[in-house]
Amino acid sequence: MKELLKLYENKEPEIVFNWKDSETEAEGWTVINSLRGGAAGGGTRMRVGLDQNEVLSLAKTMEVKFTVSGPPIGGAKSGINFDPKDPRKKGVLERWYKAVSPLLKSYYGTGGDLNVDEINEVIPITEDCGVWHPQEGVFNGHFKPSEADKINRIGQLRQGVIKVLENTKFSPDVTRKYTVADMITGYGVAESVKHYYDIYGGDVTEKRAIVQGFGNVGSAAAYYLAQMGVKIVGIIDRVGGLINEDGFTFEEIKELFLNKEGNTIKHDNLIPFEEINEKIWELDAEIFAPCAASRLITQDQINNLIERKLEVITSGANVPFADKEIFFGSIMESTDEKVSLIPDFIANCGMARVFAYFMERRVQMTDESIFNDTSMTIKNAIQNTYDNNSSKTNISKTAFEVALKQLV
Numbered sequence: 001m002k003e004l005l006k007l008y009e010n011k012e013p014e015i016v017f018n019w020k021d022s023e024t025e026a027e028g029w030t031v032i033n034s035l036r037g038g039a040a041g042g043g044t045r046m047r048v049g050l051d052q053n054e055v056l057s058l059a060k061t062m063e064v065k066f067t068v069s070g071p072p073i074g075g076a077k078s079g080i081n082f083d084p085k086d087p088r089k090k091g092v093l094e095r096w097y098k099a100v101s102p103l104l105k106s107y108y109g110t111g112g113d114l115n116v117d118e119i120n121e122v123i124p125i126t127e128d129c130g131v132w133h134p135q136e137g138v139f140n141g142h143f144k145p146s147e148a149d150k151i152n153r154i155g156q157l158r159q160g161v162i163k164v165l166e167n168t169k170f171s172p173d174v175t176r177k178y179t180v181a182d183m184i185t186g187y188g189v190a191e192s193v194k195h196y197y198d199i200y201g202g203d204v205t206e207k208r209a210i211v212q213g214f215g216n217v218g219s220a221a222a223y224y225l226a227q228m229g230v231k232i233v234g235i236i237d238r239v240g241g242l243i244n245e246d247g248f249t250f251e252e253i254k255e256l257f258l259n260k261e262g263n264t265i266k267h268d269n270l271i272p273f274e275e276i277n278e279k280i281w282e283l284d285a286e287i288f289a290p291c292a293a294s295r296l297i298t299q300d301q302i303n304n305l306i307e308r309k310l311e312v313i314t315s316g317a318n319v320p321f322a323d324k325e326i327f328f329g330s331i332m333e334s335t336d337e338k339v340s341l342i343p344d345f346i347a348n349c350g351m352a353r354v355f356a357y358f359m360e361r362r363v364q365m366t367d368e369s370i371f372n373d374t375s376m377t378i379k380n381a382i383q384n385t386y387d388n389n390s391s392k393t394n395i396s397k398t399a400f401e402v403a404l405k406q407l408v
Contacts, residue, residue, distance in 0.1 A: 001397050001398075001400055001401040001404070004400075004401065004404040004405065004408050005327060005328060005400065005404060007408050008060070008404055008407060008408050009060065009325075009326050009327065011033075013031050013032060013033045013034070013056060013059060014032050014033065014034050014035055014074070015030070015031070015032035015035075015103075016029065016030075016031050016032075016052070016056075017029065017030040017031075017032075017100065017103065018052070019096060019099050019100070021082075021092055021095055021096070022095070023088075023091065023092075023095070024082065024086075024088055024091075024092055025082070026080055026081065026082035026092045026096075027080070027081045027082075028078065028079065028080040028081070028082075028096050028099075028100075029052045029055045029078065029079055030055075030076065030077070030078045030100055030103060030108065031052065031055045031056045031058075031059040031076060031077055031078075032059065032074060032075075032076040032103075032107075032108060033056070033059040033060050033062070033063050033074055033075040033076065034063065034074035034075070035073075035074050035107055035141065036063065036072065036073055036074035036407070037071065037072045037073040037074065037141075037142045038073070038107065038141040038142045038144070039071075039073045039074065039107045039108070039109065039137055039138045039140070039141030039142035040059075040062075040063075040073055040074035040075060040076035040107065040108055040109070040137075040138075040141075041062060041066070041073055041074075041075070041076055041108070041109040041110070041111075041135070041138050041352070041355070042058065042059055042062040042075055042076040042077035042078070042109075042110065042111075042113075043077065043078070043110055043111040043112055043113030043116070043118075043351075044077075044078040044079070044080070044096075044110050044111070044112070044113055044116045044122060045058075045077070045078070045079050045080070045113035045114035045115060045116055046079070046080040046081075046082055046084045046089070046092075046093075046114065046115045046116050047079075047081070047082075047084065047114060047115055048081065048082070048083050049081065050079045050080065050081045051081065052079075054079060054294075055077045055078065055079040056077075056326075057319065057326040057327075058077040058079070058318060059075045059076050059077040060075055060326055060327070061075065061318050061319065061326075061327070061344070061345060062075030062076060062077060062352075063075025063407060064327075064345045064400070064403045064404070064407070065344075065345040065349050065352050066352065067345075067402075067403040067406045067407065068345055068346050068349050068353075068377065068378075068381045068403070069349040069352035069353040069355075069356050069377060070353070070356040070360065070377075071138070071142055071143075071356050071359065071360065072406075073138060073141075073142050076108055076109075076110075077113075078096075078100065078110055078113075080092065080093075080096060084115035084116075090121075093116070093121055093125055094125055094128070097122075097125045097126050097128075097129050097131075098129050101126070101129040101130060101131055103137060104126060104129075104131045104134060104136060104137050105130075105131060105136060105137060105140065106137050106140060106141060107137045107138075107140065107141030107142075108137040108138075108141075109134060109135035109136070109137050109138035109139075109355070110122065110126075110134045110135075111134055111135070111351065111355065112181070114293070118134075118161065118181050119161070119162050119179065119181055122134050123158075123162075132154050133154045133157055133158055135154075135157060135355055135359065136154065138355075138359065139153065139154065139359065143359065143360075152362070153358065153359055153362070156358050156362065156363070156365070157355070157358040157359060159365065160180060160354065160357075160358040160363075160365060160370065161179070161180055161181050161354060161355075161358070162179050162180070162181065163179060163180045163365065163367075163370070164177045164178070164179055165178050165179065165180065165183065165367050166367060167366075167367035167368060169367075169368075170183060170187070170367045170368075170371055171183070171367075172223055172254050172257050172258055173258055176258070180354060180367075180370055181351065181354075182216065182220070183220045184350040184351055184353075184354050184370070184371070184374055185216065185217045185220065185316065185348050185350040185351050186216065186217045186218065186219065186220020186221040186222075186223065186224060186291070186316065186350075187220060187221075187224050187350060187371060187374065187375075188347065188348060188349060188350030188353070188374050188375070188378055189217060189220075189221040189224075189289055189291065189314050189315075189316040189347050189348055189350075190220075190221050190223075190224035190225045190227075190228065190230075190289075190314075191224070191374070191375045191378050191379075192314045192342050192346060192347040192378050192382065193207075193209075193225065193230070193287055193289075193312060193314050193342075194228055195375075195378060195379040195382045195383075196312050196314070196340060196342060196382060197312075198379075199379075199382055199383055199386050200340065200386065200390075200392055202311075204228055204229065204230060205228065205229030205230070206229060206230075206231065207230050207231070207286040207287050207311075208230070208231045208232075208233045208247060208283075208284060208285040208286055208287065208309070209222075209225055209230045209231065209232050209233065209285055209286070209287035209288070209289060210232075210233060210234040210235075210236075210280060210283060210285045210287070210288050210289070210305070211225075211232060211234070211235050211236075211289045211291060212236050212288070212289065212290045212291060212292045212296070212297075212317075212320075213236075213237060213238075213290070213291040213292030213293070213316065213317065214235055214237040214256070214260060214263070214264070214265040214291075215237075215263035215264075215291070215292070216263055217291040217316040217317075217348065218235075218237075218289070218291030218292065218316060219256070219257045219260055219263075219265075220257070221289050221291055221314075221316055222235065222253050222256070222257070222289075223253055223254060223257045225287070225289070226248070226249075226250040226253040226254070227250060230287060231246070231247025231248070232244075232247060232248045232253055233245055233246075233247050233248075233283055233284075233285055234276075234279075234280045234283050234285065235256070235265065236273075236276050236277065236280050236292075237264065237265040237273075237292075238264070238273065238292070239264055239265065239270065239273060240265070240270040240271050240272050240273050240275075240276055241265070241270065241271050241273070241276035241280060242256075242265075242267060242269070242270065242271060242276075243271065243276065243279060243280065243283065245283065245284075281300075281301045281304040281305060282304060282308075283305075283308070284308045284309045285305065285308070285309060285310065286309050286310065286311040286312065287310075287311065287312055287313075287314070288305055288310060288312075288313045288314075289313075289314050289315075289316055290313070290315055290316060290317045290320035291316030291317055292317055292320075293317060294317055294318050294319045294320065295319055295320070295321065295322050295323065296317070296320065296322060297320050297321050297322060297331065298322050298331070299322075299330075299331050299334070302321070302331065302335050306335070306338050306339055310339050311339060311340060311392075312339065312340040312341075312342065313335065313339060313340070313341045313342065314342045314347045315341075315342065315343060315344035315347045315348060316344075316347065316348050317344065317348070318344050318348070319344065320344065321335065327400065328396070328397075328400065332396065333397075336393065336394055336395065336396045336397055337393055337394060338393065339392075339393065340392045340393065340395050341395055341396045342382065342395060342396070342399075343395075343396040343399050343400065345399075345403065346378060346381045346382065346385075346399060347378070349374075349377065349378065349381075350374045350378075353373065353374045353377045354370065354373075354374065357370065357373050357374075381399070384402060385398050385399045385402060388401070388402060
């Protein structure tokens with residue numbers, strides 16, 4: 001696996017597109033690791049301090065993710081070094097997508113990511129640039145459909161991603177009009193835990209969980225974990241967090257989900273960040289779901305959880321450990337050797353899978369069919385990993401080996 005990984009990591013990306021904004025200090029990159037299958041896909045993120053190397057590592061991560069989610073295409077990513085709270089953000093995105101639109105028409109498909117919203121920003125701005133849909137390049141480069149089929153499937157994709165959830169099993173409140181895009185990634189993170197216990201042995205109900213991050217992914221993961229009977233004992237977000245060693249009830253987690261402000265947790269008794277960042281790593285929990293930004297978890301933090309009751313980690317965040325390496329650094333490797341670590345490209349593949357589901361064929365548009373498809377995709381990936389290595393350790397190492405054999 002290490003040799004395969006080295007070959008994959010060291011291979012130069014096929015395309016690097018660099019852009020400097022004419023009106024602000026913003027700088028952006030699209031990195032296309034490869035045009036495997038004639039196209040590449042990966043979302044657009046924005047944050048201060050982002051650089052080309054971060055975009056490259058995420059593009060390579062996307063390529064590995066597509067071995068699980070489909071379609072069999074190359075990995076890509078876009079990133080803009082700019083403050084997403086700046087009032088000039090909309091203009092930056094408009095100029096960015098205008099510059100990158102030839103790629104989006106030909107062979108690159110994008111979507112939302114950190115600080116860039118799929119429904120409110122990516123779709124309307126790319127449409128204004130003459131792109132039928134942010135995934136149009138994947139249709140043209142990979143699927144090569146007839147014009148009529150392309151129109152039908154792009155219509156299906158447009159409807160499906162922004163579909164308002166009507167089924168109370170999947171929506172915390174049907175009157176609030178939560179969409180597939182709002183909930184699917186967190187749902188997949190929770191489902192990966194359920195499938196892990198079903199396949200490797202154990203009962204998920206009554207297990208205790210810590211959730212890091214309470215944005216789109218973390219809050220949805222907490223909601224679905226609590227729904228299946230998991231006791232959430234700790235939540236840590238960038239502004240602070242909450243601890244209840246007996247576990248919050250499902251109703252309490254649902255209320256936290258419904259009351260969040262944007263992607264930020266809100267509660268009258270929020271423990272300040274510095275304080276909770278000391279306490280939360282001392283809790284007993286069998287499940288840990290890192291769903292915040294990349295590269296946050298230190299060796300000490302994860303050691304503390306492992307020394308207690310930790311059994312399984314499910315990664316809502318891409319590359320959650322504070323390693324320098326693109327993949328599989330020393331913290332990740334030592335964690336993988338001690339507990340069950342479901343890798344990010346399996347656990348958080350929900351949105352990528354939804355894109356593939358709507359692009360590949362004409363499909364059912366019910367909440368149940370969409371969510372069950374993501375659940376089964378994750379189940380099959382975990383089962384495939386188990387079939388190659390039935391041990392509860394080195395799960396990530398095995399999953400990477402399975403994926404890289406398809407890419408190198």
